Amino acid sequence: MDFMKKVAALVLLCCFNWICLVLSEKVSGNQVINIAHRPSTWAPLMHLSANLSDITSITSHFEFRTYDPEGIIFYGDTKDGQDWFVLSLRDGIPEVQIGKANILISVMGGPKINDGAWHKLELRSEGKYVIVEVNNKVELVVGMHSDQTEDVLLGVIRLALGGMLVDQNRLLHPFKPEMDACIREGHWLNLSTLWETNWELSPCISEIKKGIYFPGTGLALFNTSDLPGMETEEKGVTIEVNGSWHGTLLSLKSHGFKYMLPGTEGLEANKDLTMELKKGSGSSNTALPLKPTKLTFTILKHSLMINNKPVLENENMDFFSMWKEGMILAFGGAPEENQESKSLHHLHGCLEEILIQGKEINLDLAFLKHRSISSHSCPAKPMNELN
Numbered sequence: 001m002d003f004m005k006k007v008a009a010l011v012l013l014c015c016f017n018w019i020c021l022v023l024s025e026k027v028s029g030n031q032v033i034n035i036a037h038r039p040s041t042w043a044p045l046m047h048l049s050a051n052l053s054d055i056t057s058i059t060s061h062f063e064f065r066t067y068d069p070e071g072i073i074f075y076g077d078t079k080d081g082q083d084w085f086v087l088s089l090r091d092g093i094p095e096v097q098i099g100k101a102n103i104l105i106s107v108m109g110g111p112k113i114n115d116g117a118w119h120k121l122e123l124r125s126e127g128k129y130v131i132v133e134v135n136n137k138v139e140l141v142v143g144m145h146s147d148q149t150e151d152v153l154l155g156v157i158r159l160a161l162g163g164m165l166v167d168q169n170r171l172l173h174p175f176k177p178e179m180d181a182c183i184r185e186g187h188w189l190n191l192s193t194l195w196e197t198n199w200e201l202s203p204c205i206s207e208i209k210k211g212i213y214f215p216g217t218g219l220a221l222f223n224t225s226d227l228p229g230m231e232t233e234e235k236g237v238t239i240e241v242n243g244s245w246h247g248t249l250l251s252l253k254s255h256g257f258k259y260m261l262p263g264t265e266g267l268e269a270n271k272d273l274t275m276e277l278k279k280g281s282g283s284s285n286t287a288l289p290l291k292p293t294k295l296t297f298t299i300l301k302h303s304l305m306i307n308n309k310p311v312l313e314n315e316n317m318d319f320f321s322m323w324k325e326g327m328i329l330a331f332g333g334a335p336e337e338n339q340e341s342k343s344l345h346h347l348h349g350c351l352e353e354i355l356i357q358g359k360e361i362n363l364d365l366a367f368l369k370h371r372s373i374s375s376h377s378c379p380a381k382p383m384n385e386l387n
């Protein structure tokens with residue numbers, strides 16, 4: 001694990017189902033930090049505290065890279081959270097929210113920065129103003145004044161990355177916090193203080209492309225009643241996926257019913273599809289579609305189809321009402337598979353996109369998602385060149 005300067009000994013307490021808990025560890029704030037794969041939605045990945053009296057410059061700057069349109073980046077507060085501020089992205093655009101005395105502020109502006117390139121962000125406080133620069137250009141200036149506040153020069157300032165230290169219900173403009181992004185070259189209030197983290201940090205992949213990456217260790221679950229539904233009986237519900245992967249792409253489960261899309265080994269039995277996958281992979285003796293492949297899964301009233309070929313037909317089933325009432329749709333394996341085991345069936349690969357009824361599905365909206373999955377970025381190099 002040479003990607004991380006481990007300052008304190010890393011004590012692994014336990015690895016239960018979804019998360020690895022590490023006894024408080026100190027890490028440097030100017031290394032490359034992956035703020036995706038957080039253990040829980042609002043808890044920060046890492047945080048630090050400093051005495052305001054030690055601070056010479058209320059300026060923080062860092063480089064930031066993401067394809068994710070929405071999520072939390074950076075949080076700071078004083079007076080034990082009475083005064084706080086949050087930097088996030090919404091629709092790819094920086095947004096600042098501030099809570100001070102009984103004022104709540106939310107401002108967004110500047111360019112879309114979720115293009116997968118590194119961008120420099122700077123935040124600073126100048127008297128009654130908070131200023132955000134993107135790529136050395138001032139993009140947001142937020143001024144505020146209240147008779148009820150005094151400028152605090154004493155006490156503790158706290159910073160957090162990838163989460164908040166106060167209740168998210170205090171936000172004026174709520175957002176989805178999950179953020180698949182990396183930060184590097186961080187300079188935080190001109191302090192060399194180390195950050196504290198309770199979690200094992202994930203490395204950042206040096207070159208990324210847009211997509212959904214499953215490293216083969218877990219899945220994402222949706223309730224189909226939350227997803228777009230059937231429009232006409234003839235067309236049914238379609239799930240279109242393109243990408244490069246092996247293992248189980250998806251499965252469906254409801255009371256007394258289970259269906260798992262054949263894993264690549266199982267696809268051997270389905271000649272037409274295997275032919276197609278082989279064509280895609282450019283190899284005659286492996287069914288692993290490591291080259292881009294497109295698959296359409298169609299749910300009709302009494303049948304399931306892959307690329308217009310029926311794979312299951314049952315007159316006693318009504319898949320439309322099952323979809324509407326709510327089945328579990330799992331991407332990356334079957335829901336009952338042990339989450340931590342590196343199952344053969346677990347999907348490994350990059351899905352460029354998942355469309356359900358033509359609408360792009362954001363994996364951050366899954367009701368359960370393994371933290372190893374990257375919802376918006378994949379390694380840019382083909383998988384077989386990794387490791």
Ligand SMILES: *[C@@H]1O[C@H](CO)[C@@H](O)[C@H](O)[C@H]1NC(C)=O
Pocket residue numbers: 049050051156
């Ligand atoms: C802040 O200063 C106090 C007293 O000078 C000290 O006890 C405390 O450890 C300092 N806290 C931090 C976070 O540096």
Ligand SMILES: *[C@@H]1O[C@H](CO)[C@@H](O)[C@H](O)[C@H]1NC(C)=O
Pocket residue numbers: 056057190
């Ligand atoms: C940052 O800290 C260094 C030394 O720790 C100091 O020389 C420099 O002036 C500080 N910068 C600002 C903007 O306060």
Ligand SMILES: *[C@@H]1O[C@H](CO)[C@@H](O)[C@H](O)[C@H]1NC(C)=O
Pocket residue numbers: 242243292293294352353
């Ligand atoms: C997969 O979908 C993306 C997004 O629509 C598209 O840009 C890309 O060309 C598609 N790839 C294939 C192989 O169809």
Ligand SMILES: *[C@@H]1O[C@H](CO)[C@@H](O)[C@H](O)[C@H]1NC(C)=O
Pocket residue numbers: 223224225325326327328
């Ligand atoms: C899916 O959502 C529906 C409606 O909220 C609920 O009744 C159903 O129990 C859910 N299904 C599962 C498998 O969680």
